[in-house]
Amino acid sequence: MNNKKLRSMLGLMLAVVIVATGCGQAKGNNANTNAAGNGNNKPANEVIADIPAALADKGDIKLKVIRKIGGDDHTAQFLAGAKQEGEALGFSVDTFSANGDTAKFLDALDQAANSDVDGVVVSHGDDPATVKAVQKLRDKGIEVVAFDSVGELSGVSGVTLTSQDDEALAQFALDNLVKEQGEDAKIVYLWVDGFPPMVRRNNVYTETLAKYPNVKEVDRFGVANENTSVDTQNAVAAMLTKYPKGEIDAIFATWDAFAIGAARALIEAGRTEIKIYGIDVSNADLQIIQEENSPWVSTAAVDPKMIGAVNVRLLAKKLAGEETPETYNLEAALIDQASLKKSAEPVNMVTLAEIIPGWGTTDAFEETWIKSLKAANGK
Numbered sequence: 001m002n003n004k005k006l007r008s009m010l011g012l013m014l015a016v017v018i019v020a021t022g023c024g025q026a027k028g029n030n031a032n033t034n035a036a037g038n039g040n041n042k043p044a045n046e047v048i049a050d051i052p053a054a055l056a057d058k059g060d061i062k063l064k065v066i067r068k069i070g071g072d073d074h075t076a077q078f079l080a081g082a083k084q085e086g087e088a089l090g091f092s093v094d095t096f097s098a099n100g101d102t103a104k105f106l107d108a109l110d111q112a113a114n115s116d117v118d119g120v121v122v123s124h125g126d127d128p129a130t131v132k133a134v135q136k137l138r139d140k141g142i143e144v145v146a147f148d149s150v151g152e153l154s155g156v157s158g159v160t161l162t163s164q165d166d167e168a169l170a171q172f173a174l175d176n177l178v179k180e181q182g183e184d185a186k187i188v189y190l191w192v193d194g195f196p197p198m199v200r201r202n203n204v205y206t207e208t209l210a211k212y213p214n215v216k217e218v219d220r221f222g223v224a225n226e227n228t229s230v231d232t233q234n235a236v237a238a239m240l241t242k243y244p245k246g247e248i249d250a251i252f253a254t255w256d257a258f259a260i261g262a263a264r265a266l267i268e269a270g271r272t273e274i275k276i277y278g279i280d281v282s283n284a285d286l287q288i289i290q291e292e293n294s295p296w297v298s299t300a301a302v303d304p305k306m307i308g309a310v311n312v313r314l315l316a317k318k319l320a321g322e323e324t325p326e327t328y329n330l331e332a333a334l335i336d337q338a339s340l341k342k343s344a345e346p347v348n349m350v351t352l353a354e355i356i357p358g359w360g361t362t363d364a365f366e367e368t369w370i371k372s373l374k375a376a377n378g379k
Helices: 003-028 044-050 053-058 073-088 102-113 128-139 151-155 166-181 196-211 228-242 256-269 283-289 304-319 368-376
Strands: 062-067 092-097 119-123 143-147 160-164 186-190 216-221 250-253 275-279 296-301 327-330 333-336
Touching: 044 368, 053 304, 062 073, 062 102, 062 304, 073 092, 073 256, 073 283, 073 304, 102 119, 102 128, 119 128, 119 304, 128 143, 128 151, 143 304, 151 160, 160 166, 160 196, 160 304, 166 196, 166 250, 166 275, 166 296, 166 333, 186 228, 186 256, 216 228, 228 256, 250 256, 256 275, 256 283, 256 296, 283 296, 304 327
Parallel strands: 062 092, 062 119, 119 143, 143 160, 160 327, 186 216, 186 250, 250 275, 275 296
Antiparallel strands: 296 333
């Protein structure tokens, strides 16, 4: 939003205040009347005063959202949530997924540093080169929020690190697995090293195996690329030929791209006696979970659109000169097949809120001025 547009918006809102206040005085001279109907019991001119001047000073605000991984529905929803939130605030938002290509990811960060962008959301930066690239962004005065990225970014001044509560995600999934399959379950582990969230999830997995020494890992597989689901499907199909019925009880899938491939393999092989306990969720995931005799029985997740939105809110607060935390974890929830089946209609990412209270919504970092900007933009 440029200076002219923002001044025009504020002027229009102030005009509404003047007119409405005049009407209010004519009807009862009540100085506390909420003239603009902003819903927060404050006069609208006070709401205008709450909008940080720093945003108007910056002119047309441009954001970029740059994600290393891609090719999955979770990425698409994350990017959509970030774009939707930014545009609701009147910002220009460009999104990019490198689909796991490190060179393309780092090039996108470098291009951002050499552009007139005001803020960048970095997603899944997982190596020392990411730290250098983010430092360059900060050296250029560009604000940065980093999601599910390498912890060393905490050493870069002004960067906020965000994540799903990966420990909780893994614990939800594994606790449910042990509860349903027993403390002597035989499992296949679908995981890939090298990504910060995967490292955190693996720590919980390791702790769980130590807690339940009779739980046996019979095999494992993991690859992260644009064909993760297909490669996982092929790998699980090959595993099934090595393990007859009774030799695998469950699959722990640390990413929904893994779970999708595993579910397809189990269904095609007629091995749905093996149950899948996953992490992450999307409309495609929910459809599979709700299929008749689906082996995918539960998944632990945070709404990816909400993740994108919260990261942009944090970026907006930085641009407004407001204090932001160094780290922030988004709360996880367990979604199980039994709960979904209680619905008379198929459950999707929107109606999931009817099953999981509070799903897809959060007021985290949604300041009064953020709500005012959304209202002014008709969002």
